[in-house]
Amino acid sequence: MAPSYVHEARRRVGRRAARIGPILERLASAHPDAGIALRFRTDLELLVATMLSAQTTDVTVNRVTGSLFRAYRRPEDYLAVPLERLEEDIRATGTYRQKARNLKGAMRAIVEDFGGEVPLELEELTRLPGVGRKTANVVAAERGAVQGIVVDTHVRRLSQRLGLTRHDDPGRIELDLQRLVPREDWGRLPHLFIWHGRRVCRARAPACAECVLADICPASRVRSVS
Numbered sequence: 001m002a003p004s005y006v007h008e009a010r011r012r013v014g015r016r017a018a019r020i021g022p023i024l025e026r027l028a029s030a031h032p033d034a035g036i037a038l039r040f041r042t043d044l045e046l047l048v049a050t051m052l053s054a055q056t057t058d059v060t061v062n063r064v065t066g067s068l069f070r071a072y073r074r075p076e077d078y079l080a081v082p083l084e085r086l087e088e089d090i091r092a093t094g095t096y097r098q099k100a101r102n103l104k105g106a107m108r109a110i111v112e113d114f115g116g117e118v119p120l121e122l123e124e125l126t127r128l129p130g131v132g133r134k135t136a137n138v139v140a141a142e143r144g145a146v147q148g149i150v151v152d153t154h155v156r157r158l159s160q161r162l163g164l165t166r167h168d169d170p171g172r173i174e175l176d177l178q179r180l181v182p183r184e185d186w187g188r189l190p191h192l193f194i195w196h197g198r199r200v201c202r203a204r205a206p207a208c209a210e211c212v213l214a215d216i217c218p219a220s221r222v223r224s225v226s
């Protein structure tokens with residue numbers, strides 16, 4: 001879209017501060033089942049599943065963790081096996097050498113620095129090897145301690161298409177969203193954007209004609225007839 005059309009489209013749909021409420025409410029109605037798709041029972045399993053989910057699908061992670069979590073129950077279990085064995089056990093999730101090294105490093109830090117418990121604060125979570133801000137935000141939010149907004153590829157794409165940010169960098173996008181979105185909605189926004197991004201606002205072929213946000217989205221391909 002040429003810059004002049006972008007400006008015109010933004011003017012047509014109105015200010016983002018006025019649109020964010022309807023955006024969230026409409027998505028909540030359209031995707032009442034939106035939630036984390038990773039399977040876990042404990043804080044440790046949540047951390048491991050989230051670390052393994054980089055560059056792969058939740059379905060693949062759930063397949064791998066089904067057997068992984070039966071064999072690895074405590075941080076010490078990850079430290080007790082040779083690196084090559086752990087690599088083999090998570091191989092299907094891709095980039096398994098890096099992930100296995102990160103898992104070992106994170107488990108060592110949990111044992112040595114956090115008394116064997118997964119920390120809750122974002123600042124502490126991001127001190128674990130292999131845990132970036134996105135992973136830390138997911139882990140904190142799922143434990144009811146939301147401290148930021150998860151920005152993954154879907155949240156980034158939808159935030160841009162909906163005109164909620166002009167940035168491309170996840171950190172800058174998160175800041176824009178934090179300024180715009182009421183804090184009580186920080187936890188549910190990523191789930192809603194992720195599910196809408198998978199089902200409707202897909203990367204290559206957004207289904208604007210079926211989208212509940214078409215009339216308030218500057219990137220909509222559905223033209224108003226009025």
Ligand code: SF4
Binds near residue numbers: 201202211214218220
């Ligand atoms: S109208 Fe189109 S571009 Fe906008 S959110 Fe919906 S599917 Fe995405």
